[in-house]
Amino acid sequence: MRLVLANAEEQVSRDAVTYSAWGSPLTREGYLQRENRLRTHAWSRAELKMWLLCEAPGEVLASCETYRTDSFLRAPDGTLSAGDSYAIASVFTEERLRGRGYATKLMDLLAAELERASPRVHSAILFSDVGAPLYQRSGYRETPAWDWRFSPEPGEPSALVDRLLQDTDVGATLARMRRPDAPFFYWPTAEQVDWHIERERIYAELMPRPRPEANGAIAGDSTALWYMMGRTGTLMVLMLDARTAEQAAALLGTARRVAHRAGLSKVVLWEEPATAPLVAKVTGGTRELRDGSLPMIRPLRPGLPSPELTPIPRALWV
Ligand SMILES: CC(C)(COP(=O)(O)OP(=O)(O)OC[C@H]1O[C@@H](n2cnc3c(N)ncnc32)[C@H](O)[C@@H]1OP(=O)(O)O)[C@@H](O)C(=O)NCCC(=O)NCCS
Structure with missing residues (x-):
């Protein structure tokens, strides 16, 4: 062989x-x-x-x-x-x-x-x-492998944050995100993040279903990027750089509102050591062993x- x-x-x-x-x-x-x-x-x-x-x-x-x-x-x-x-x-x-x-x-x-x-x-x-x-x-x-799961909620997404981000913002957004303070880590390129958003575009066309109105948001020093998993009706957070619990709550609240407007059933975030204590303070989330x-x-x-x-x-x- x-x-x-x-x-x-x-x-x-x-x-x-x-x-x-x-x-x-x-x-x-x-x-x-x-x-x-x-x-x-x-x-x-x-x-x-x-x-x-x-x-x-x-x-x-x-x-x-x-x-x-x-x-x-x-x-x-x-x-x-x-x-x-x-x-x-x-x-x-x-x-x-x-x-x-x-x-x-x-x-x-x-x-x-x-x-x-x-x-x-x-x-x-x-x-x-x-x-x-x-x-x-x-x-x-x-x-x-733990997930944080949030339900969508109604409301104006941009009300909670400084700015919503579009797929054209990915390169500049990655550049402002903090690299992990870990002895070994992976860091994606803008094209790599866009490959996920390309999946969003493909499923939006083929299913068909509307794309969410944003692919991320900025709140103060904190940043989130996400994409729609059209197959499962999930707004999936790709990267979260949260510096305070308030900013984590604002970004995840925005994700929940974007998900609601796009008719999605949940927001999911993969837990990471640096932001886990802040995410744990955000109300409304449930922590689950990843399936x-x-x-x-x-x-x-x-x-x-x-x-x-x-x-x-x-x-x-x-
Ligand atoms: C998973 C997969 C690649 C295994 O291929 P394979 O050539 O049969 O693998 P191997 O013969 O080397 O090993 C088989 C082992 O995998 C385990 N395995 C296969 N599918 C499994 C599943 N769904 N859940 C848990 N274990 C599984 C078998 O139980 C077996 O274990 P055993 O030898 O202790 O009995 C094949 O089942 C497959 O293509 N599945 C569909 C696609 C998929 O799920 N790919 C994996 C994505 S992470």
Whole structure:
């Protein structure tokens, strides 16, 4: 068995089999359109690769994708060294081939490949929908995964904050956000954040449903970015840099009002260590163990801090 990089044609032909896992509620045609649009997005064109586990030529046993992502190691004196991490998505084995160790073999060969991929390699990260054990076998360790959930509420969204943010504001917004004060962290690019908003645009067209009126907000020094998960009717916070409990409440209140106006059923925020104590003071939220999307990290070089210390905003999900 060997690991092969898929060409453009092989990537498209994989869509036909992965529809069963990730297509609903889109039609088959809609799913093919979604995949084509996501693949031609600027972030994917720069950072996406699809990997195939093959036995004989043309016979695919399992597949997955990687998106190169910027990560940073903080030295004891505070200086940051930039590196490459790889976010793994869409691990898939056709039903008729499952239970024979192909996904595990794919993950093992891929980790060995990624260790050699770049002189500044840091880690691989994935978001498991099938629990931890499958990926633990291949050296991945889970990180804490709590969600804060808020119900939508009526009201004028802009009343609570200094400014609403649009998708064109993402680059400038990321630049003003505070980097985590952690020994190791990932930090998304503007294109990476826009890739999530591209999902919002795609589902808004295909379902169809209206897009929310904003993709974030600013309150004082604090900032939030979010996007609509059209499939589940969720306003999902991608990044939250909250400096005070009041500003956290203003930003999340705005998200709730934006969600209400867009007819969504909930606002969800992935808990991160730096902002958790502030979010806990915001009234109306419930804290829940996350169902799916369990972040798991595999070091690809020695000396990486423990995954439990690594903040994972939703913007990193693939
Ligand atoms: C998950 C998946 C990739 C596993 O592929 P595979 O080639 O059968 O994997 P392996 O043979 O290496 O390992 C199988 C193990 O995964 C476990 N597993 C598979 N699906 C699972 C699920 N939904 N929940 C929990 N564990 C699951 C099996 O129980 C099995 O464990 P065991 O060996 O202890 O019995 C495959 O089932 C699949 O494509 N599912 C649909 C897409 C998907 O959910 N992908 C994962 C996204 S994170």
